[in-house]
Each structure stands twice: as C-alpha cells, then as structure tokens.
Amino acid sequence: MEEYAQIVDKIRGALLGGAVGDALGWPIEFQSLAQIRSEYGPAGVTGFLPGRPVPHRITDDTQMTLFTAEGLLRCPAGADPIPSLRRAYLRWLDTQYHPGPGPTPDGWLATQQFLYDVRAPGNACMGGPASAAEGL
Template sequence: MTGFLPQHAEDAPQQITDDTQMTLFTAEGLLRSVPGADPVPALRRAYLRWLQTQLQEEPAAQADGWLASLPFLYAVRAPGDTCMSGLGRQAYGYLAPDVIGAAGPVNPHSKGCGTVMRSAPFGLAGVGPDHAFTAAARAAQLTHGHPTGYLAAGALAALIDRVVSGDELPIAVQETVAQLAAFPASAETVAALSRAVELSEQPAAPEQVEQVGAGWIAEECLAIAVYCALYAARTGDVRGALLLSVNHSGDSDSTGAVAGNLIGAVHGVYALPMEWASVVEGRDVLVQVADDLVMNFGLGDRSALGARYPFDEGL
C-alpha cells in the first residue's frame, strides 16, 4: 500500500476508525475535566458518550456536548469488544495512583491495543510525563484491567509529553522505558520497546515491523509505533514511516493511528503528507480539537472553549 484506497465517490473523505473516534473523546474528557480534580470520572463520561455513538444511529435531540452532536461520529467502525464491554458495565473501577501495577477490576485479563490507540491526548495536557503516565494508565483501566494494557497506554502518554516538551525521540524513549521499569508488571512492555529500539538500528522493512509484533495487543501496538517513529526521526522520511506502520499483516489501522500520533507529535502537522491529511473525514473537527487542547493546556485560555466543553463533574 502506498496511499489511500479509492473511494466509491470521487469526493468522499477517507474514513476515520474507532481509534480516532475514541481519541477525540479522550481529548474531550480532558477538556471537560475540572482543573485540579481527578480527571478519570470526566473521562469515563466522555467514553460513555462515545459508547452511545456506537449504539444509536444519530445524535439525540439534546446531545451532551459538542462531539456527541456530530453525526459523522455515529458511524460504527469495528469498535473493540473490550472497550464496549468495559464501558457497558453499570459499576466501574480503576486503581488509585499509588497501586498502579496490579490487575484492574474491569476485564483484568485484557491487554488489547484499545488502551494505547486512544491515549495520545494525555501527552498534550502539559502536566509532565509522570502525571501524563498516571492519568492515561488509570483511564485505560476503565476498560482493560491487565497491567500491560494500561501501562502501555501510560507509556505512550509519557512519551508524547516528553517529545512535545522538546526531548529528542531516542532520549524520550529511553526515559520512558526507565519510567516503565519501575513497575514490576511492566516486563512485557519494556521488552517490546527494547526490541523496537534494537530493530530500528537496522534497515527498515515491513519484515522488521512484524518482528516487533502484530499490534493487536497493547505493548506490540506501542512498540510498532515507536519503531516507525524512530525511523522517521533517523531519516526524516515521515511518509515512509507512516507507510511502514500500516504495511503489515497485523492490526494495521491501530498501529497506523498510534504511529501517526507519535510522528505528528515529533514532527508537527506540516510534516504529514498534505494529500493524505487534507482528505480525512472530519478533518475540521480534528484540527479544532487539537487547537482546543493547545488553547486550554498550552495557553491556559478557556475563554472560547466553555460552550464546547462544559465542565463535567459526573461519575
């Protein structure tokens, strides 16, 4: 694959996946979190709004928030069973920050990539790698209780926090691996990232990607994204790195999404091939949400955001 597949209609946008849908709702949950309060309840409410988009055909007459009012987000794009089942429970649980590393109370054996693929916005909140890691890991526990699943989500958030703060990617990866290693249950994620770093020093090829893994599980999805991002950082070939992230026989839409998150954080939006970026479904919404994250967390200015993101204190 060297580009998008042809659409039935010439002017049809290239469809986003459930990965991008959930990432948008992660951003919304952060933007609707009360400053200084635990963000996880607001994130759960945001994910429940995403869940409703997958269970009904169109927005309700009185939709709760801006994203829930957008008809294009009601498309069902093969959402993960674990995300659906975890959010569909009446009761929910997540671990307190000081006990991260034990199995979570919801889907304790699940470590699918549905945690990593939605966690990039935590790294853009400007809270530092430790807080980004903890918030992403705890929010991941809302659906996936296996430590590898939520620790990998925390690692992506911390990694993005570091690169947007100015760290070179290889240093950011090294520091994030050290951060991960403090958790006894992190061995799978540390090993996957170490393998990605090792392979990134060799000539890039799809076969190398598949040595990292298939991407269906959290640590492999993260590691493939890191492998591709390291290739882009070493060569400057952003297009080639994005192609590497999807040209394999595994969960290519998720690995492509996470690689795009990381590569975009390192290189910026203008490094992306514009003939791809300009035709993505809901592009205006994606850009607006990204700008809103910068306004809220980068500039500390909510003056234009209140109508889109009312604070959400519910459980």
C-alpha cells in the same frame, strides 16, 4: 500567550496527524509488513488506497481519541480525570448504539453525526464503558 498558542497548535497537530494516519492505515491494520509491501510495494502505503472511499472514513480509534480529548478538556484543573473520561467514553458508547444524536446531546462532540457510525471497535472498547454504565 504565544507559548500557549504553540502548545495548542502541537495538540491540534497531534490529533490531526493521528486521524490522518488512522484514515490511511485502517484498510491494512491487520496485515503484516510483508503483506503490505507485497501488495503496495517496498514503501508501503503512501497515499489513499485505490478503491477506497476518499476521504477515508473515521475509525473507532479516532472516535475514541476525540472523546478522550473531550473528556480531558472537560476535567476541571487539578481534578481527577477519571470521572470526566468515564463520562466521555459513555458518550462515545452512545454513538455506537444510536444512529445519531438524541434530542439533548451532552456537549458539542456528541452532536457530530459523522461519529455515529460503528467502525468495528474491539470487545474491550465496547465492554469497558458498558460495564461502567451499569454502575451508574
């Protein structure tokens, strides 16, 4: 049982660490290392950036990571994860087109209002799930 708890802690830590790194890094996502060092010094970004909202907002990358994790958690043991992931990405896509959860959200994650915010996802992120939805 202790080994299971350690695995869960590692997964939780990886998800949290990714979200924190994403929150710190989104303002400089498309800058080169030279641009970052020029603007923020040789160490780069080491904390919340001045003039940015604190806490930093969740990004599309973190949104999709959460829905990926949910899709994997919903997949029955030993089953092909693709159908579960497909449904998870469709739930995420719903957060990009609606201002909040509908009257019958599909699962706990889909009830979280903070996820219903468009954070400039790329064409592949929007187009892939939208194409999958057409096949339903």
